[in-house]
Amino acid sequence: MTGSGTVTGADRIRLSVRDLRVELADGSADVVAEVSFDVAAGHTLGIVGESGSGKTTVAHALLGHCRRGLKLASGSVVVNGTDLLAAAPEELRRHRGRMVAFVPQDPGKALNPVMRIRRQLAESVAGLDNGRARIPAILADVGLDARPEILDAYPHQLSGGQQQRVCLAMAFAPRPDLIVLDEPTTGLDVTTQRRVLDTVKRLSESYGVASVYVSHDLAVVAEVADRVAVMYAGRVVELGAAADVLAAPSHPYTRGLLLAAPRPNEATAMEGIPGYPPRAGQRPPGCSFRPRCPIAVDRCRDTPPPEFVRPDHLVRCFRAADESVRAVAGPLREQAPGPAGPAALQASQISARYGRRQVLHDVSFEVRQGECLAIVGESGSGKTTLARCVSGLVADWTGSVRFDGAELARNVRGRDRSVLQKIQYVYQNPYASLNPRKTVRQILAGPVEHFSGKRGAAVTAVVSQALESVALSPQLLRRFPAELSGGERQRVAIARALAVEPSVLICDEITSALDVSVQAAIIRLLHDLQLLRDLTLVFITHNLALLPSIAHSVVVLQHGRVVESGDVHAILSAPAMPYTRSLIANAPRLDPPGHENPPQSWTADLRETTK
Amino acid sequence: MTGAGSAAGARALGALTRAGGADRGGIAAITRQALRTKRGAIGLALVLAVVLFAVVGPFVAPYSPDALVTVPLSGPSGHAWLGGDFLGRDVWSRLLAGGGALLLLAVLATLLGVGAGTAIGVTAGLVQGKTDSVLMRLVDVGLAFPQIVFALLLVSVAGARPWLVVVAVGVSHTPQVARVTRAATLDVAEQDFVKVAESNGVRRWRIIVFEIVPNLVSVLMVELGLRLTFSITLIAGLTFIGFGLRPPAPNWGVMINENRIGLTLNPWGVLAPIAMIAILTIGMNLFTDAFASAAIGVDRAGDLMLEAAPFAAEAAP
Numbered sequence: 052m053t054g055s056g057t058v059t060g061a062d063r064i065r066l067s068v069r070d071l072r073v074e075l076a077d078g079s080a081d082v083v084a085e086v087s088f089d090v091a092a093g094h095t096l097g098i099v100g101e102s103g104s105g106k107t108t109v110a111h112a113l114l115g116h117c118r119r120g121l122k123l124a125s126g127s128v129v130v131n132g133t134d135l136l137a138a139a140p141e142e143l144r145r146h147r148g149r150m151v152a153f154v155p156q157d158p159g160k161a162l163n164p165v166m167r168i169r170r171q172l173a174e175s176v177a178g179l180d181n182g183r184a185r186i187p188a189i190l191a192d193v194g195l196d197a198r199p200e201i202l203d204a205y206p207h208q209l210s211g212g213q214q215q216r217v218c219l220a221m222a223f224a225p226r227p228d229l230i231v232l233d234e235p236t237t238g239l240d241v242t243t244q245r246r247v248l249d250t251v252k253r254l255s256e257s258y259g260v261a262s263v264y265v266s267h268d269l270a271v272v273a274e275v276a277d278r279v280a281v282m283y284a285g286r287v288v289e290l291g292a293a294a295d296v297l298a299a300p301s302h303p304y305t306r307g308l309l310l311a312a313p314r315p316n317e318a319t320a321m322e323g324i325p326g327y328p329p330r331a332g333q334r335p336p337g338c339s340f341r342p343r344c345p346i347a348v349d350r351c352r353d354t355p356p357p358e359f360v361r362p363d364h365l366v367r368c369f370r371a372a373d374e375s376v377r378a379v380a381g382p383l384r385e386q387a388p389g390p391a392g393p394a395a396l397q398a399s400q401i402s403a404r405y406g407r408r409q410v411l412h413d414v415s416f417e418v419r420q421g422e423c424l425a426i427v428g429e430s431g432s433g434k435t436t437l438a439r440c441v442s443g444l445v446a447d448w449t450g451s452v453r454f455d456g457a458e459l460a461r462n463v464r465g466r467d468r469s470v471l472q473k474i475q476y477v478y479q480n481p482y483a484s485l486n487p488r489k490t491v492r493q494i495l496a497g498p499v500e501h502f503s504g505k506r507g508a509a510v511t512a513v514v515s516q517a518l519e520s521v522a523l524s525p526q527l528l529r530r531f532p533a534e535l536s537g538g539e540r541q542r543v544a545i546a547r548a549l550a551v552e553p554s555v556l557i558c559d560e561i562t563s564a565l566d567v568s569v570q571a572a573i574i575r576l577l578h579d580l581q582l583l584r585d586l587t588l589v590f591i592t593h594n595l596a597l598l599p600s601i602a603h604s605v606v607v608l609q610h611g612r613v614v615e616s617g618d619v620h621a622i623l624s625a626p627a628m629p630y631t632r633s634l635i636a637n638a639p640r641l642d643p644p645g646h647e648n649p650p651q652s653w654t655a656d657l658r659e660t661t662k
Numbered sequence: 663m664t665g666a667g668s669a670a671g672a673r674a675l676g677a678l679t680r681a682g683g684a685d686r687g688g689i690a691a692i693t694r695q696a697l698r699t700k701r702g703a704i705g706l707a708l709v710l711a712v713v714l715f716a717v718v719g720p721f722v723a724p725y726s727p728d729a730l731v732t733v734p735l736s737g738p739s740g741h742a743w744l745g746g747d748f749l750g751r752d753v754w755s756r757l758l759a760g761g762g763a764l765l766l767l768a769v770l771a772t773l774l775g776v777g778a779g780t781a782i783g784v785t786a787g788l789v790q791g792k793t794d795s796v797l798m799r800l801v802d803v804g805l806a807f808p809q810i811v812f813a814l815l816l817v818s819v820a821g822a823r824p825w826l827v828v829v830a831v832g833v834s835h836t837p838q839v840a841r842v843t844r845a846a847t848l849d850v851a852e853q854d855f856v857k858v859a860e861s862n863g864v865r866r867w868r869i870i871v872f873e874i875v876p877n878l879v880s881v882l883m884v885e886l887g888l889r890l891t892f893s894i895t896l897i898a899g900l901t902f903i904g905f906g907l908r909p910p911a912p913n914w915g916v917m918i919n920e921n922r923i924g925l926t927l928n929p930w931g932v933l934a935p936i937a938m939i940a941i942l943t944i945g946m947n948l949f950t951d952a953f954a955s956a957a958i959g960v961d962r963a964g965d966l967m968l969e970a971a972p973f974a975a976e977a978a979p
Contacts, residue, residue: 442861463861471863484854488689488876494855497872498862531691547858 065228065261066090066113071126073108073117080332082121083108083285090229090261090278095252097276097293098265099308101566102537103328105285110265112136113231114151115143131228148175152222156234158214162206168217169202175221185224193220193250211430212243216250223254230255230262236271240429240593245637248275267566269312270596270639273297281305284329284339291364301359301366303344311571313596314640323572327536338368346370394453395420395587396441396474396555401450403433403440410436411448411611418555418604423581423588425598425619427634428608434591435479437608438559441589442476454555472502475548479560481540485532491518492528495547502551517550518543521576538569542576549580557589562597574601595638598623607631689879695956702952708945712938716761723755727912731755735924735931744930747921757934760912764901765942767828768893774832775893776885779839780878784870786840787847798844804837813896817905827905831896835889846881850874880957887950891943898939914938 071086083105090096100106108121115135117123128135130150135143147153155161162171169186176182176189187197193216195201206214215235222230232251236244252275255262266272272279272293279296281289281304289302300306307324326343329335335342338351350369359371394417403411410433418424428434439445441452443463452459454474460466478484485494495514500506505513515525521542532540541561548556558577562570578601581588590602598605598619606616607630615628626632696702724741725731732739732746739745744753782801786794807815816830850856851874859869875882901915914935921931 444857444861463863466863468863471861476858476861478854478858480854484858486853486855486873486876488879497859497864501862501864551862 063091063093064089065092065131065259066263067127067129068109068113069127069129071109071112071128072124073105073112073121074124075331076120076122078122078124080334081124081285082331083112086126086282086287088278088280088287088290090263092228092259092261093256094277095255095262095264095275097272097279098263098282099267099269099272099279100282101267101308101328101568103284103330104282106265106267106282107233108285109282110231110233110263113229113263114147114153148227149225150227151229151231152225152227154215154218154222154230154232154235156237158211158218158235159206161218162214164206166205167202168204168206168209172202172217172221172224175224179225189220189224192223192254193217194246195220210243211239212247215239215243215247219247219250219254223258223260226258227260230260232262232264234266235264237266237268238430241595241634241637241639242429244271244639245274248639251275268639269297269308269567274639281308284334285331286339286367287365288340288367289365295364301361301364301371302340302368303346303370304340307343308567311568313571313574313594313600323570323575324568325572327538340368346373392420393456394418395422395455396589397453398437398441399451399453401437401440401448401452403436403445403448405436409611411440413450414606414608414611414613415450416606416613416616418587418589420554420587421581421585422604423590423602425602425605426589426591426608427593427595427598427605429593429634431610432608433611434593434608435559436611438476438557438589438591442474442557468502472551473553474555474557475551475553477541477544477548477556477558477561480564481537481544481561482532482564484544485540487532489531490528491530491532491535491543494532494543495528495550498547498551513550517546520549520580521546536569537565538572541565541569541573545573545576545580549584553586555587555589557591559591560593563593570597577601595623595634596640607634692880692953692957696949696952699952699956701948702956705945705948705950705952708941709949712761712942712945713765715758715938716765719758719761723752723758725752725755727751727756727759729755735921735927737928738930744934745928747917747928747931748924749920753917753921753928753931753934756912756917757914757938760914760917760935761938763824763911764894764897764914767824767897768831768890771828771831771893771897772835772886772890774828775835776839776882776889778832779836779885780843780875780882782836783840783843783845784847784874784878787844788851788866788870788874794844797840801837801840805841807834809834809838809892810896810899813900814903814905817900827897827900831893831900834896835892839885839889842881842885843878846878847874850877853877880954883957884950884954887946887953891946894939894942 067089069087071083072081073083074081086105086109088096098106098109108117111117112123113128113135115123115128115138123136126136130146133146133150135146135151138146162168172186172189173183176185179185186202190197190201195213195216201209201213201217206217209217218235235251236247239247248271251262251264254260264272264275276293278291279289279293280287281296281302283304289296289300289305296305297309300309304324307322310322311324324343329339329342336355337353338344338347338356341347341351344351348369354369356367356369359366359368361371397417399415401411401414402409414433414437416424416426426434426437436445440448440450443459443461443466446462448461454470457470459470463471489497492511492514495517496510499510499513503510503513511528514528518525518527523539523542523546527535527539527543532543535543541564545561562573565573574597577588577590580586588601590597592598602619604617605619605622607614607622607628609630614630615622615626622631623635626635697706720727728751730750731752732742732750734746734748734750736742736746736750742752742754744757747753747756782797786797804812812834813827813830816833817826820826856869856873859873898915898918901913902919904919917935918932921928925932
């Protein structure tokens with residue numbers, strides 16, 4: 052890898068984008084505009100942004116494609132001398148796959164479910180010199196053996212990581228000039244993610260492919276990219292060498308993202324960025340970021356900021372040169388030691404099976420009143436099943452769950468109303484946990500009426516109060532979930548749980564569907580609520596980096612067994628078990644310059660988790 | 663004529679639903695969206711026109727539907743616009759008077775069929791297990807009969823009374839509706855908001871009524887529209903064969919039957935009632951079609967925000 056990540060000779064530039072502009076189909080507003088960048092052979096550009104920033108639109112435009120309802124309005128996307136935006140449809144089709152390749156977010160959907168891997172790979176090498184003979188080689192490139200178990204498998208028989216490697220193999224097989232990767236590791240667990248990232252980086256460098264890696268996750272981009280473009284409201288607001296952008300971010304939005312990102316090794320008070328990104332057509336005049344910007348000045352109100360270019364570092368902000376506003380380190384937070392009271396919730400020897408497969412083996416844990424226990428594990432570790440057993444939504448399990456010393460019935464139908472009220476749940480996906488046909492008031496009022504028997508004005512008072520406690524305006528009461536952003540929806544879901552005054556709150560991956568800036572705000576909210584209400588929290592997550600900011604103690608699950616448990620700081624700083632060590636080592640982090648790779652011995656003994 | 667009328671009607675209805683204050687996600691929003699499309703607006707206008715015709719008709723008819731006013735099977739003339747029927751009664755007057763009863767029976771039969779079918783389908787889809795199997799096998803038995811045969815069977819066993827026509831037609835709809843709603847329920851029942859209600863110990867019937875059924879509106883709306891048109895044709899068909907509504911009461915189905923002997927002399931006696939049924943059916947189908955796409959569109963509008971949102975896709979094991 053070249054040290055600085057800057058583009059050296061112009062002859063090596065493989066992708067050159069100039070003034071790309073994508074509009075709504077009726078031309079009423081731009082979705083993405085003034086996007087220009089170059090990527091050299093063997094280099095990786097990371098495009099980072101939150102939902103609605105336009106990063107996926109740019110990724111599609113690089114293939115000469117746009118979503119229905121949008122149109123490629125102007126600009127050029129030149130790959131190795133050919134302008135894809137000017138190409139005829141027939142020519143474009145020929146280039147796709149050969150000259151430009153695409154690796155999608157969800158490999159499970161990208162592979163044809165009724166075709167064996169062998170045939171799908173054969174399709175990707177069709178037309179190449181001795182295509183089929185190259186299959187073992189292209190599989191070896193992505194770290195898969197050309198064994199019959201892989202080649203003769205259907206996609207669903209492979210693990211998520213293996214599927215994504217097959218997609219990578221297919222993309223790299225024809226040695227394209229450009230590869231566009233759209234969040235290819237979202238949904239993969241950290242160990243697999245690490246391997247995929249390494250593979251992408253290694254292949255791009257060794258085959259001289261220019262790659263564009265789109266992600267919402269700064270830490271992931273920091274791992275893989277030489278240069279980073281930060282997008283906001285359809286514009287590139289900062290562009291530069293990865294190390295530069297991460298170490299000395301010059302745009303307030305980039306700084307906001309960095310402050311919002313959790314860090315596995317320190318308990319920072321993660322700071323959310325207030326507000327939400329404006330949608331296409333609703334962007335304010337002047338700087339789009341102004342309404343959320345802590346350092347905005349009058350000028351930002353009506354003049355769109357021009358690009359400020361330092362040597363090889365572009366920033367779209369009037370105050371980019373102002374050194375005085377550049378603090379990046381979030382304030383460290385003292386996490387109070389966990390409370391020492393009696394156990395509020397105690398699970399012992401929980402075993403559960405799903406059909407024939409045993410998914411939990413004698414799992415035990417306990418949480419004290421006012422404590423936050425994190426349950427950590429990769430996908431398939433059984434953490435969600437554990438939550439469902441505790442909640443009584445799954446009835447086919449053995450072991451016992453005690454709440455305030457009393458044993459709970461196995462099934463939710465056998466439990467007392469008062470117990471149900473005291474243990475509340477917040478689900479992973481706020482897009483599925485709110486009934487789309489109900490207003491926020493109806494959603495919140497349901498459980499309150501159910502448990503208290505109150506009606507009318509008394510309920511409205513409770514409901515408004517619950518909304519306020521999650522920092523939402525009571526004006527939202529009349530809205531439907533479709534009118535709320537993801538962060539607002541998750542706050543409503545939390546408010547629904549809090550409205551019935553529980554003592555235990557079980558949170559199942561509640562931030563995994565949210566942007567980092569929103570995630571930070573939700574974690575902060577949860578932390579404050581916990582202190583304020585003496586809540587007992589069970590926080591289920593795959594994201595180790597969140598632990599220091601919220602949890603007191605942790606249980607690490609692997610394949611349905613408890614691998615390690617104890618105090619968060621003790622475990623994060625000195626993990627005893629190899630599995631925990633690998634989880635920590637593989638978690639992408641934001642400080643790659645100078646960070647040493649984990650000792651090989653930590654990861655060497657770990658096989659990739661397969662189904 | 664219909665174009666201008668329907669646009670005005672759509673505007674009026676749009677204003678009405680807007681005043682209701684419901685927003686995206688609500689049924690009113692879906693209706694509003696449906697009425698913005700040409701299909702939806704024209705469809706609803708056609709339906710309303712036929713309903714208006716049937717409701718107001720009896721009061722504005724120039725003659726009594728039973729009065730003999732002209733030469734049997736005579737063509738249209740100044741005092742009998744659509745000519746006379748096989749007994750010399752005024753076709754236009756009978757057309758005006760003959761829609762109300764048919765529509766009323768069809769609406770009742772549809773509500774009964776869709777209501778019962780939904781109850782069975784949603785219960786089977788939510789409860790699953792043995793209940794599901796038993797209910798669905800019964801439904802399969804019901805499905806084995808063609809609808810018209812099923813209705814005929816009931817009516818011929820118990821005699822032709824209006825309420826029995828309603829029951830027969832309603833029951834013949836039930837199995838189909840149950841199938842469709844069960845499939846839709848399976849999707850909704852997997853959603854987390856249903857789990858939230860379950861984990862709070864909310865009773866099952868409340869979950870069905872307050873959590874699941876509101877999410878079936880688009881399916882139910884399509885079923886209602888479809889079943890209503892089926893009901894009308896079924897009842898008209900039963901009447902045509904001689905079951906259901908009996909002459910001499912004026913009725914579009916009876917009219918088709920009575921006047922077909924004079925098809926060549928005065929085709930209006932047959933064509934006019936057929937046209938009314940056709941307009942109603944087409945209008946209903948257009949509207950429900952628009953409603954179904956609008957429901958998808960409204961739901962998608964929310965999903966658009968989700969599109970870019972990353973997921974840690976932990977599949978529930």
